[in-house]
Amino acid sequence: MKFVILDVYPDKKHRLVKDTAGGYGTGNDFGNSFFSKILNKYVDQSIGMPAIEVMIISSILKKDNEVHYTRDLHDKKILDCDYIIFPSSIIAHETELNTLSKFENKKIFVTGIFANTMKEKYLKKNTVVVKNESDIFFYNLNKEGKLNVKFLDNLFLNKDLIDNFYSPVNLDDLPYPDWLSYSKKYRLRNDFFSLKEKVAIPILATRGCPYSCFFYCTYPLQQGRKVRARSVKNIIEEIKYWKKALGANKFVFRDPVFSINRKHTIEFCNEVISQKLNITFMVETHLNNLDDEMIPLLKKAGLKLAYVGVESSSHFVLKDMKRFTVEHDKQFQVIKKCEDSGIKVKTMFIIGNPEDTKDTIIASIEYAKYLPSLYSQFSVFTPYPGTPAYNEFKDIITETKLENFNQYNLTFNHKNLSKEDVSNLKSLAYYKYYFNLKKILQILKYSLKSKLYNI
Ligand code: SF4
Structure with a gap:
């Protein structure tokens, strides 16, 4: 199977990170004064990382599948993939909803706690909203041998099935985040x-x-x-x-x-x-x-x-x-x-x-x-x-x-x-x-x- 992690952000002149604020994300907008604008630029260039849980999901999926991380809506691999993993956050909410509307023909797993809070916005015919710690969901799915097209496609028809994959996990069993691939393209x-x-x-x-x-x-x-x-x-x-x-x-x-x-x-x-x-x-x-x-x-x-x-x-x-x-x-x-x-x-x-x-x-x-x-x-x-x-x-x-x-x-x-x-x-x-x-x-x-x- 081919997965694309599509991680979208609004176009802002300050730092945006989805991993902070418990997965809701933060945007360091220090203000409009001359001094604040310099700080905005400095911080934007100094700190950057995606949500850790998404990169753990990448490692889980990679064992038997192709996974590609991108922030580019025009990335050709999106059209070619079987499923999209879509990290949600409050700081990119409207941009995320707009992006979802562009991929209505794709099956999309929306991850991140914010999509759970605003489930009515993210839950669509072609989406599954993964709960709480979404790396644990994918870990359990993989452990039970359910990471296959037949089962995943069925999840989009019977969305309540996702509730069966949240049993507690020993955190030592999770793979390391996929920083190896991420750092080849992004710093x-x-x-x-x-x-x-x-x-x-x-x-x-x-x-x-x-x-x-x-x-x-x-x-x-x-x-x-x-x-x-x-x-x-x-x-x-x-x-x-x-x-x-x-x-x-x-x-x-x-x-x-x-x-x-x-x-x-x-x-x-x-x-x-x-x-x-x-x-x-x-x-x-x-x-x-x-x-x-x-x-x-x-x-x-x-x-x-x-x-x-x-x-x-x-x-x-x-x-x-x-x-x-x-x-x-x-x-x-x-x-x-x-x-x-x-x-x-x-x-x-x-x-x-x-x-x-x-x-x-x-x-x-x-x-x-x-x-x-x-x-x-x-x-x-x-x-x-x-x-x-x-x-x-x-x-x-x-x-x-x-x-x-x-x-x-x-x-x-x-x-x-x-x-x-x-x-x-x-x-x-x-x-x-x-x-x-x-x-x-x-x-x-x-x-x-x-x-x-x-x-
Ligand atoms: S509840 Fe939140 S703000 Fe308070 S100590 Fe815990 S992580 Fe920090």
Whole structure:
């Protein structure tokens, strides 16, 4: 059988990635000021990757079939294939629907959690909407010997049959994502934590997140609230594989919260160190999971950059959005310890939260500058369809185009702020955080060091 993975994106002047925001994707639109436009271009050129689950599906299918990944609607292989695998996301929603209408004579498997949330939009006569973690669906299908034309064609007639292929899978049994083919045509980029790398491999060690911020976060929609981990042995084997196959020594962990399982993380770090893997990696984690024991160990294992959620400096704003984090003093200390030890930190703030005012946002910007992190990110509170927050906000949502739910636009009628206020405050946040001599020198110093020593 011939499969084409057709991964479509709208034509934008900022970065679009479908793997982030729990598979809903994000689009880093920093705003319209001159400075924001430069940032948009830089980030667009620095970070790029498809959804990991889609590349795992590619590896599953490839065992006995032909698989071709493309972002080009005019790719000739589309017309020639038996089935299309079609990754969905909110940030490309309208473009995806438009594309689906162009291929009504093709049988299409729509993957990604967003298509489940908006099933009525994606489910058509010629489509099957695969649920939740779609790599698990294809893994089970293959395991049960159902990956054949007869069975797949029947799925398009009896769509309820898909429910039979979601039994839990040992994550160690899934194949590695098909980065080998992908990287021949597209660059796996993440230039933020080193300027010298040729490839940065996205890797998934754990799935699921139990934290309370599922109120607005989409990760638990796709992966659930129970943490499931691959064995350390399996993760190490994958790292060794990419070192050999692609000469990679930089890895981007895409776990919702890396180091959520302390014992597992310690075991992982000790293996990386004892086997002298000589890698560098970046993670997204919770400040609660970084302490005096973990920071030096993670540093020794090769951690270069940690994304940590701070969201807001206001306790009132945080409480309202059901986000629980460590106290300000501790935030400062943990970030300082990381930075002093050589682990760069990117703090993540959200503006336009339901209880935000101009003053609370200005206070968050000042707090971001006060914290000793190298980088910071300011996104916009988004009541995503499918989350509890959406149910609360659905009657005051003003944005009609779902592609604009990219985490960088105000999408609802905020009681204290207009869309323009939020856009201006977002531009101001980036300008104030990055456009000052201290920060420019700090970043230049780090970039030069990375370049000289390839760290
Ligand atoms: S910690 Fe909160 S924001 Fe982060 S993945 Fe978990 S639920 Fe989402």
